[in-house]
Amino acid sequence: MFEKLDQIFVTLKHLVLGYVPEALQPLVSAVLSVTLILSVFPGIFAIVTIFERKGIGRIQNRYGPNRVGIPFTNIRLCGFGQFIPDGIKSLTKEDIVPRAADRVVHFLAPIVMLIPVLLAYAVLPFGRNMTVADFDAGLLFFFAVGGAVEISVFMAGWSSRNKYSLLGAMRAIAQMVSYEIPLILSAVTVVMIVGSLKLVDIVAAQNHYTFGIAHWYVFTPWGFVGCILFFIASLAESNRSPFDLPEAESEIIAGYFTEYSGFKFALFFLGEYLGMFAIIGLGITLFLGGWTSPVSFLTWIPSYVWFVTKMIAIVFVFIWIRATLPRLRMDQLMNLAWKLMLPLALINIVVAGIWHFMGPDWQRWLVCAAIIFGAYLVLGRGLMRHQKLGKRTYRYAE
Amino acid sequence: MSLPFLIIAFVTLFAAAAAMSLRNLVHCSLAFVVAFAGLAALYLNLDAQFVGFAQILVYVGAIAILIVFAILLTRSGDTPNEAVLAPGWFYGIAVSAAVFTLLGWAVLSSSALPKEVSSAPQTTVKNIGEALMNKYVLPLEIIGLLLTAAMIGAVIIALREPGKTKMEAGELKIDKTAPPSSILHPPSSTALTGGHS
Amino acid sequence: MSPLQGCLLVSALLFAIGFAGAVTRRHAILALVGIELMLNAANLNFIAFWRYGAHPEALTGVMFVIFSIAIAAAEAAVGLALVIAIYRHYKTSNLDEVKDLKG
Numbered sequence: 001m002f003e004k005l006d007q008i009f010v011t012l013k014h015l016v017l018g019y020v021p022e023a024l025q026p027l028v029s030a031v032l033s034v035t036l037i038l039s040v041f042p043g044i045f046a047i048v049t050i051f052e053r054k055g056i057g058r059i060q061n062r063y064g065p066n067r068v069g070i071p072f073t074n075i076r077l078c079g080f081g082q083f084i085p086d087g088i089k090s091l092t093k094e095d096i097v098p099r100a101a102d103r104v105v106h107f108l109a110p111i112v113m114l115i116p117v118l119l120a121y122a123v124l125p126f127g128r129n130m131t132v133a134d135f136d137a138g139l140l141f142f143f144a145v146g147g148a149v150e151i152s153v154f155m156a157g158w159s160s161r162n163k164y165s166l167l168g169a170m171r172a173i174a175q176m177v178s179y180e181i182p183l184i185l186s187a188v189t190v191v192m193i194v195g196s197l198k199l200v201d202i203v204a205a206q207n208h209y210t211f212g213i214a215h216w217y218v219f220t221p222w223g224f225v226g227c228i229l230f231f232i233a234s235l236a237e238s239n240r241s242p243f244d245l246p247e248a249e250s251e252i253i254a255g256y257f258t259e260y261s262g263f264k265f266a267l268f269f270l271g272e273y274l275g276m277f278a279i280i281g282l283g284i285t286l287f288l289g290g291w292t293s294p295v296s297f298l299t300w301i302p303s304y305v306w307f308v309t310k311m312i313a314i315v316f317v318f319i320w321i322r323a324t325l326p327r328l329r330m331d332q333l334m335n336l337a338w339k340l341m342l343p344l345a346l347i348n349i350v351v352a353g354i355w356h357f358m359g360p361d362w363q364r365w366l367v368c369a370a371i372i373f374g375a376y377l378v379l380g381r382g383l384m385r386h387q388k389l390g391k392r393t394y395r396y397a398e
Numbered sequence: 399m400s401l402p403f404l405i406i407a408f409v410t411l412f413a414a415a416a417a418m419s420l421r422n423l424v425h426c427s428l429a430f431v432v433a434f435a436g437l438a439a440l441y442l443n444l445d446a447q448f449v450g451f452a453q454i455l456v457y458v459g460a461i462a463i464l465i466v467f468a469i470l471l472t473r474s475g476d477t478p479n480e481a482v483l484a485p486g487w488f489y490g491i492a493v494s495a496a497v498f499t500l501l502g503w504a505v506l507s508s509s510a511l512p513k514e515v516s517s518a519p520q521t522t523v524k525n526i527g528e529a530l531m532n533k534y535v536l537p538l539e540i541i542g543l544l545l546t547a548a549m550i551g552a553v554i555i556a557l558r559e560p561g562k563t564k565m566e567a568g569e570l571k572i573d574k575t576a577p578p579s580s581i582l583h584p585p586s587s588t589a590l591t592g593g594h595s
Numbered sequence: 596m597s598p599l600q601g602c603l604l605v606s607a608l609l610f611a612i613g614f615a616g617a618v619t620r621r622h623a624i625l626a627l628v629g630i631e632l633m634l635n636a637a638n639l640n641f642i643a644f645w646r647y648g649a650h651p652e653a654l655t656g657v658m659f660v661i662f663s664i665a666i667a668a669a670e671a672a673v674g675l676a677l678v679i680a681i682y683r684h685y686k687t688s689n690l691d692e693v694k695d696l697k698g
Contacts, residue, residue: 137523140451147459151431154466158424173463197523407605414609414632418616430628437635444646449660456664461671468624468675472682483619484691490618498611505603519651529654541665548669552676
């Protein structure tokens with residue numbers, strides 16, 4: 001029963017494919033998978049925008065949207081229908097292009113943003129047997145298409161002919177290039193241990209249980225550090241607070257999409273959130289066991305439910321961080337990436353090698369944890385040497 | 399000669415030609431990105447998956463960004479008004495046309511090329527990794543050394559000339575009459591005032 | 596025309612385009628871009644010969660292209676740093692105007 005529920009999408013797809021002539025089957029199969037992704041993830045996006053506004057509202061001691069429910073009825077749904085009027089508004093707003101803008105590039109930028117983000121979903125395993133394209137070099141594909149986002153950000157910033165747009169774009173590119181290195185290096189440790197770039201293999205390698213607890217890589221010393229580094233870097237890659245300098249509204253209006261309105265703005269918004277979901281999905285796959293269950297007695301819950309649950313949980317942490325932490329300064333941002341995260345990620349690769357060659361003894365836990373802790377202490381102290389951390393004092397206007 | 403190959407080849411060549419012939423440097427760099435993405439698609443078409451993805455990662459993700467930064471740092475993002483071609487451009491194009499003719503003639507008339515099409519080779523990333531770590535480990539180390547040296551060299555070259563502050567180096571001249579620096583692309587004066595005058 | 600010849604022709608044309616651009620354009624960055632195009636034309640040849648050659652399992656062409664991509668990245672970094680240094684010194688990045696031997 002539960003196994004059937006787990007494989008329901010796969011079974012349905014095979015059922016539909018049975019009615020299609022042999023020659024068209026690859027095409028129809030691709031179209032079905034793409035349709036599912038294109039309907040599910042924008043749907044999650046719509047819910048998450050409301051979730052975020054309400055969550056931040058609650059954290060900041062206010063209500064957030066709580067009026068709109070199902071249109072033309074009195075059902076309010078705690079305001080979770082807000083995305084419908086929001087969507088209609090952004091679709092019907094006037095599309096303004098600045099007179100000095102480079103029209104072609106200005107038009108292409110949101111499209112160039114959205115396409116690679118959607119392509120990245122092709123390699124993510126959403127559940128058991130649920131991967132659209134199981135490339136041999138899946139992880140490399142994910143990072144490769146991620147690189148195109150930087151180009152689109154530059155296109156948007158440059159073509160608007162607005163100094164705030166260009167400043168935002170340059171900040172965004174500098175930030176993304178810097179944080180891509182710890183992102184990839186922390187993923188390399190998993191590749192070293194699993195011995196494959198295939199994301200399906202990576203999930204399969206974590207799908208074992210000892211004493212009822214799953215072998216997720218976050219539960220190992222190197223995986224724990226890798227997971228934290230990946231998490232911070234993915235916050236920065238998706239331009240989320242506290243790394244939201246590229247769109248710091250108090251300094252540069254909205255960064256590279258200052259000059260976008262209406263539907264194109266909605267595309268940027270969608271692209272940004274879908275990019276965030278994709279990179280969270282990758283982080284889940286690498287360190288948090290993908291679609292596997294954390295404890296063995298819950299394995300009956302369908303695999304895709306686990307995937308989406310983990311994703312929503314991490315999105316909630318993202319929202320929580322956004323409402324809690326202040327924005328970093330540019331030099332702090334670069335210091336964090338190049339002086340702390342990059343050396344730590346490199347040391348983590350060495351630690352993963354030690355872990356692999358020490359064999360399945362208990363000593364490797366001690367050795368690896370000690371190296372990482374020592375490295376963290378040295379690097380952290382080195383970074384904080386010139387900063388006085390004392391009691392925070394406030395000055396009031398008198 | 400399959401249809402996908404023809405389409406990708408056409409897009410790649412068209413984008414390469416655009417990258418070399420457009421007037422605005424930023425447009426050139428964007429066309430360059432398309433050309434390299436097209437080349438990556440050609441590699442994928444030739445069953446070289448790892449190389450194709452690596453091409454996208456390096457060229458689109460890194461080199462294109464470097465080029466864009468260089469364009470903006472040398473303040474050449476605006477469409478130039480003067481000639482973009484060097485004085486002897488005719489000879490350059492003639493030589494390149496001659497090169498292409500010669501290469502094309504050699505390719506089409508050669509009898510050394512294998513005529514039959516072999517089936518797609520079964521290479522996995524694992525094979526490539528094992529080859530890199532065993533047979534090609536010395537080149538790999540040398541590449542690592544080269545990249546490190548190139549990185550340090552690039553940093554040293556691009557550093558400010560020693561002994562000069564920003565002001566002395568003439569980068570921070572405060573000149574109220576000069577137009578604002580074009581790195582920020584002020585709209586051209588016609589675009590600003592055209593509608594109101 | 597066999598697929599191999601098609602690849603070689605595309606690569607030859609790409610090389611010619613890159614060469615023409617590198618020789619005729621005045622801007623230093625575009626000369627670099629032209630050199631990158633020529634390098635990539637050579638890479639395409641390696642992949643084509645690997646794919647349609649006699650011993651694809653030897654991976655020679657793939658290895659060559661991987662190293663070539665790494666070298667191209669190093670070359671681009673140093674080249675663009677040079678362009679920036681030249682711009683800082685001469686206040687121009689047109690190759691024709693950079694002709695003094697002594698600063």
